[in-house]
Each structure stands twice: as structure tokens, then as C-alpha cells.
Amino acid sequence: MAILVCGGAGYIGSHTVARLIEKGKDVIVFDNLQKGHKEAVPEGVALYVGDLRDPEALDKVFGENDIEAIIDFAADSLVGESVGEPLKYYHNNVYGTMCLLEKMKAYDVKFIVFSSTAATYGEPERIPIVETDRTMPTNPYGETKLSVEKMLKWSDQAYGMKYTALRYFNAAGAHADGHIGEDHAPESHLIPIILQVALGQREKISIFGSDYPTKDGTCVRDYIHVTDLADAHILALERLQKGGDSAVFNLGNGTGFSVKEVIEVTRTVTGHPIPVEEAPRRAGDPATLIASSDKAMKELNWKPAYNGLEQIIASAWKWHESHPNGYAK
Ligand SMILES: NC(=O)c1ccc[n+]([C@@H]2O[C@H](COP(=O)([O-])OP(=O)(O)OC[C@H]3O[C@@H](n4cnc5c(N)ncnc54)[C@H](O)[C@@H]3O)[C@@H](O)[C@H]2O)c1
Ligand SMILES: O=c1ccn([C@@H]2O[C@H](COP(=O)(O)OP(=O)(O)O[C@H]3O[C@H](CO)[C@H](O)[C@H](O)[C@H]3O)[C@@H](O)[C@H]2O)c(=O)[nH]1
Numbered sequence: 485m486a487i488l489v490c491g492g493a494g495y496i497g498s499h500t501v502a503r504l505i506e507k508g509k510d511v512i513v514f515d516n517l518q519k520g521h522k523e524a525v526p527e528g529v530a531l532y533v534g535d536l537r538d539p540e541a542l543d544k545v546f547g548e549n550d551i552e553a554i555i556d557f558a559a560d561s562l563v564g565e566s567v568g569e570p571l572k573y574y575h576n577n578v579y580g581t582m583c584l585l586e587k588m589k590a591y592d593v594k595f596i597v598f599s600s601t602a603a604t605y606g607e608p609e610r611i612p613i614v615e616t617d618r619t620m621p622t623n624p625y626g627e628t629k630l631s632v633e634k635m636l637k638w639s640d641q642a643y644g645m646k647y648t649a650l651r652y653f654n655a656a657g658a659h660a661d662g663h664i665g666e667d668h669a670p671e672s673h674l675i676p677i678i679l680q681v682a683l684g685q686r687e688k689i690s691i692f693g694s695d696y697p698t699k700d701g702t703c704v705r706d707y708i709h710v711t712d713l714a715d716a717h718i719l720a721l722e723r724l725q726k727g728g729d730s731a732v733f734n735l736g737n738g739t740g741f742s743v744k745e746v747i748e749v750t751r752t753v754t755g756h757p758i759p760v761e762e763a764p765r766r767a768g769d770p771a772t773l774i775a776s777s778d779k780a781m782k783e784l785n786w787k788p789a790y791n792g793l794e795q796i797i798a799s800a801w802k803w804h805e806s807h808p809n810g811y812a813k
Contacts, residue, residue: 485550486510487721488593490536490584491557492529493520495666496599496655500555500714501529502664507718514545515558521811524664536580539587546591553595553725555717556584559629562672563603566625567767577628582635589643595724596636597717600649600732602706602773604630611740612776615651615732623768633732640730648720648728652713653706653736653775657796658803660711665803667810675707675797678747679804682754689758691743693765696772702743704772706736709790709799719784733784736775741793753797 487504491497492513497520504511505526513525516535525531530549534541536558545551559577560566566573581598588596603626604619621627636647656675658665666676680686694701716735724730741749744760751758780786790796 485552486512487553487555488512488514488545488549488551489555489557490514491520491559491599493517493522493524493531494557495668496652496710496713497557498524498664499659499710500557500717501526502659503711503714503718505529512545512549512551519668521667523811536584537575539583542583542587546587546593551591551593553597553721554584554588554593555597555721556581557599559599561601561625563623563625563768564672564766566623566628570624573624573628577625578631578635581632585635585639585645588645589639594645595721596645596647597720597724598632598636598647598649600629600633600651601626602651602653602734602736602775604633604651605770605773607770608773611772612738612774613734614776615734615779622770625768636730646724646728647730648724649732650713650716650720651732651734653708653734653773655710655713656707657709657711657790657799660799662802662806665800665807666710667807669810674743674746675750675800676804678750678758679754679801681758682750682756682801683804683808685808687759688761689747690761690763692763692769694762695765698742698771700742700744703769704740704742704774706738706740706774707746707793707796708736708788709796712788712790716780716784716786719786723784731783733780734775734777735780735786736777737788737791738775738777740772740774746793746797749793750797753794753801
């Protein structure tokens with residue numbers, strides 16, 4: 485019996501595959517390699533290159549393997565891009581996941597752990613955010629993830645498909661040994677972009693908005709280490725397989741850092757001055773997102789190992805320094 489990891493060649497997916505393998509699990513990866521890297525999939529793990537929206541590609545992987553559960557990372561996930569191209573997000577994130585659920589139903593696979601996001605909340609009612617708070621996304625990306633959460637709820641009710649939706653806050657960092665890490669092209673995430681400045685690949689970092697109602701006017705986010713996220717997926721799956729109910733969990737560290745604070749910590753970690761420029765706000769960005777992860781700690785018995793931003797950025801720096809061009813040779 486194998487666990488099928490969709491989007492397993494991507495950033496968070498590849499770290500989860502690494503943890504599953506470390507725990508002796510049988511893993512198969514399905515990824516269209518649109519953003520993922522085959523080099524991020526460990527040797528010995530079967531990689532099916534295919535798209536969730538291609539029924540034949542899914543039939544091949546479901547038909548050739550005995551799949552016990554799905555962990556699904558496959559999606560488009562850029563907040564800014566989604567505002568300009570909402571239909572691309574509905575097509576991949578909503579229709580793509582629907583195709584996956586249809587195959588789960590056809591092949592009688594009962595468990596799925598799904599990558600959701602803090603972007604489902606929109607502008608939060610209060611900080612820290614708890615799972616029962618209002619969900620009113622401010623961008624199409626968050627809206628599509630919320631639509632999938634609802635599709636999962638109805639699929640559970642109708643077909644008994646048990647799901648866990650994990651609403652992660654900002655994933656960051658890299659595997660402790662530095663062999664896998666974040667490599668998006670083009671890169672849009674804050675920490676890797678600042679590290680590209682430290683590597684001399686960019687002149688400066690643009691701060692998107694300095695007039696938010698936050699401590700220093702820049703957006704505040706809750707950064708969570710990618711390996712801690714990976715571990716939460718494994719705990720979530722084990723809980724479902726032991727008979728746990730479908731559920732939604734936030735995953736964050738519970739501490740918010742402004743864009744300026746992240747830049748300052750990166751200066752300390754890298755010793756680089758990191759020049760900045762103030763730029764306009766980016767569409768769709770809420771001012772502050774900080775998680776309460778009490779529910780995951782209590783019900784999944786999850787405890788993040790990386791609870792300091794310096795530690796998280798240092799692990800990302802180790803990857804970027806040793807792989808300045810990512811997975812490219
Ligand atoms: N990075 C974050 O901070 C963050 C925060 C919250 C939620 N998430 C969610 O976590 C998941 C993983 O994020 P990531 O940063 O690792 O992204 P990523 O782009 O690195 O990984 C996604 C992977 O899915 C693959 N993929 C995309 N669409 C596909 C399709 N239709 N068929 C097959 N494969 C497909 C891509 O090639 C890629 O390898 C996403 O669903 C994202 O929305 C990410
Ligand atoms: O060059 C940059 C890049 C980013 N930012 C700012 O830094 C913060 C973090 O931005 P990221 O792009 O790193 O991350 P997001 O908060 O936009 O989004 C991430 O977290 C979300 C949930 O909080 C989503 O799930 C999404 O998939 C994931 O990429 C934002 O305020 C953004 O405006 C800058 O100022 N300059």
C-alpha cells in the first residue's frame with residue numbers, strides 16, 4: 485500500500501516525501517513538473533509525470549498501484565498572480581482537485597490530506613486566527629482553496645472520503661541537510677528573494693507596501709518551517725487512518741514578523757546589508773496573518789521543531805548558498 489503525493493516534486497511536497505521516506509513509508513509522486521523538479525524526488529521513489537486534469541494520467545497511477553491515501557500539494561499558489569488570472573486558479577485548483585477526487589471515488593481511496601492556506605481567511609477578524617473564524621478570501625487563490633475545502637466536506641458526506649485540510653501560513657526554510665529546498669522560477673516569495681539579494685543575484689528587495697496598519701507599516705506573516713509542515717501531514721494522515729474525523733487545522737508558529745523584520749533577521753543570518761526599496765502594495769495581500777495552531781498541537785500532537793525565525797532563515801540560507809541556481813545544474 486502506497487501513499488500518493490500529488491505535487492510531490494514541489495517545495496513542500498518534496499520535503500514531505502523526504503519525511504515519509506525517512507519514516508519507512510511507501511511513496512509515489514504525481515506531478516506535472518510545471519513548478520516541481522524531478523531532482524527533488526528521491527531516488528527509488530516512482531515519479532509519474534502527469535496533470536491532475538488528465539484522467540488518463542490519473543488512471544495510470546491509480547491503476548498501477550495500490551494507493552491507501554493521498555497527500556495533495558498540486559496547485560497554483562501565487563496570491564498576486566491569482567488576482568490577475570483567476571480562471572487559471574479555478575481551472576487548476578478547483579477543477580484539478582475535482583478530477584483527483586473523482587479518481588479517489590472510482591478507485592475507492594478513502595483518505596486525503598489537502599494543502600489549504602491562511603489565504604482562506606482574508607482579512608482576519610482577530611489575531612491569532614482560529615479555524616472557526618470567518619473565511620472571506622481577499623484573492624482568487626484563497627477562494628479556490630476554500631472551494632476545495634467545501635468540495636471535500638460534501639465528498640466526505642456523500643462518499644465517506646475522510647479529509648484533513650491543513651491551512652498553512654507562510655512556509656519557509658529547507659531540509660536540515662540542505663539537499664532539497666525552495667526553487668520557484670520566477671521566485672515570488674519573500675525569504676528566497678531576500679536570499680537572492682544576499683547571493684548577489686538581485687540588487688535589492690522591494691517592500692510591497694509600507695502603509696499597512698502594522699507595527700512598522702509592512703505586512704506581518706507567520707513563518708513556519710517546511711519540515712514542520714511535512715511532519716504535520718504525516719500526523720494528519722495517521723490520525724485519519726486511525727478513524728479520526730475530517731477536520732481543518734491551522735499550521736503556523738503563532739508569531740508574526742513584518743517584512744522589515746524578516747529583512748533584518750536575514751541581514752544577521754547572511755551578513756549582507758540587503759538594500760531595500762519601498763514599492764506599492766501587492767494586490768490581494770492582507771495586512772496581518774498569524775495562526776493559532778492550538779488545535780493542531782492538541783489533536784495532531786504536532787509541535788513545530790523550528791520556532792525561531794533566525795533558525796528558519798538559516799536553514800533556507802544553507803540551501804541557497806549550496807544551490808545558488810536551485811536544482812539547475
Ligand atoms: N508555500 C507556501 O507558503 C504555502 C502556504 C500555504 C499553502 N500552500 C499550498 O501548499 C501547496 C504546495 O506549495 P509549494 O509552495 O510547495 O508549491 P510548489 O509550486 O512548489 O508545488 C506544487 C507542485 O504541484 C505541481 N502541480 C501544480 N499543478 C499540478 C497539476 N495540475 N497536476 C500535477 N501537478 C501539479 C507543481 O509542478 C509543483 O511541483 C500548494 O497547494 C499551495 O497552495 C503553500
Ligand atoms: O519581493 C517581495 C515579496 C513579498 N513581499 C511581501 O512579503 C510578504 C510575504 O509574501 P510571500 O509572497 O512570501 O507570501 P504570501 O504571504 O503572499 O503567501 C504565502 O502564504 C499564503 C498564506 O499566508 C499563501 O498560502 C501562499 O501560497 C504563500 O505563498 C507579503 O506581505 C508580500 O507582499 C515583499 O514585500 N516583497
